[in-house]
Amino acid sequence: DSGVTQTPKHLITATGQRVTLRCSPRSGDLSVYWYQQSLDQGLQFLIQYYNGEERAKGNILERFSAQQFPDLHSELNLSSLELGDSALYFCASSVSGATGNTIYFGEGSWLTVV
Amino acid sequence: QKEVEQDPGPLSVPEGAIVSLNCTYSNSAFQYFMWYRQYSRKGPELLMYTYSSGNKEDGRFTAQVDKSSKYISLFIRDSQPSDSATYLCASSTIQGAQKLVFGQGTRLTINP
Numbered sequence: 001d002s003g004v005t006q007t008p009k010h011l012i013t014a015t016g017q018r019v020t021l022r023c024s025p026r027s028g029d030l031s032v033y034w035y036q037q038s039l040d041q042g043l044q045f046l047i048q049y050y051n052g053e054e055r056a057k058g059n060i061l062e063r064f065s066a067q068q069f070p071d072l073h074s075e076l077n078l079s080s081l082e083l084g085d086s087a088l089y090f091c092a093s094s095v096s097g098a099t100g101n102t103i104y105f106g107e108g109s110w111l112t113v114v
Numbered sequence: 115q116k117e118v119e120q121d122p123g124p125l126s127v128p129e130g131a132i133v134s135l136n137c138t139y140s141n142s143a144f145q146y147f148m149w150y151r152q153y154s155r156k157g158p159e160l161l162m163y164t165y166s167s168g169n170k171e172d173g174r175f176t177a178q179v180d181k182s183s184k185y186i187s188l189f190i191r192d193s194q195p196s197d198s199a200t201y202l203c204a205s206s207t208i209q210g211a212q213k214l215v216f217g218q219g220t221r222l223t224i225n226p
Contacts, residue, residue: 042202045214102163
């Protein structure tokens with residue numbers, strides 16, 4: 001157990017809908033990351049937050065947004081869902097956003113869009 | 115072309131064998147190199163972490179980075195059935211040290 005908690009573990013929703021994935025980082029970790037893992041694209045970095053502020057952005061679609069709250073938990077919002085958004089979404093955390101910090105991954109939220 | 119290329123396998127070897135997993139990368143700015151292990155339906159867990167070129171050993175695992183050829187390797191000695199998993203290499207630049215670029219992952223099976 002990495003200490004990173006993600007909910008829900010599984011989610012099935014229809015195209016066009018909106019979902020929110022939630023992440024609680026390890027105790028004491030200030031930085032949260034979101035990654036998407038799909039069969040064709042592999043594991044891809046979406047976005048990073050540090051202590052409530054956006055720190056880095058990757059291949060995140062405009063339909064997706066994230067935020068980190070004062071209690072450091074984070075949410076990833078996915079809207080206008082398409083079939084291609086079906087994937088495993090991982091949250092990860094680290095102590096800070098600094099170089100060399102180990103990043104710990106949660107067990108993921110499996111999203112299926114039908 | 116992906117920045118980090120990895121043969122997805124699958125790779126199947128007998129228990130006790132030495133396993134060699136490899137990746138190549140194209141971004142010369144990559145300075146950090148990692149290997150993650152991912153069991154089915156679980157999150158990736160960090161195995162090895164290397165900065166720049168060289169070797170790093172941890173128990174049965176050895177990570178090698180050759181920046182001149184842009185080649186990353188992970189060796190597993192005395193492989194065990196519990197090593198069966200998907201292994202992902204990852205790299206990042208100094209500036210984007212937390213923005214990891216992953217390979218596709220190699221699915222490894224160790225047969226008893």
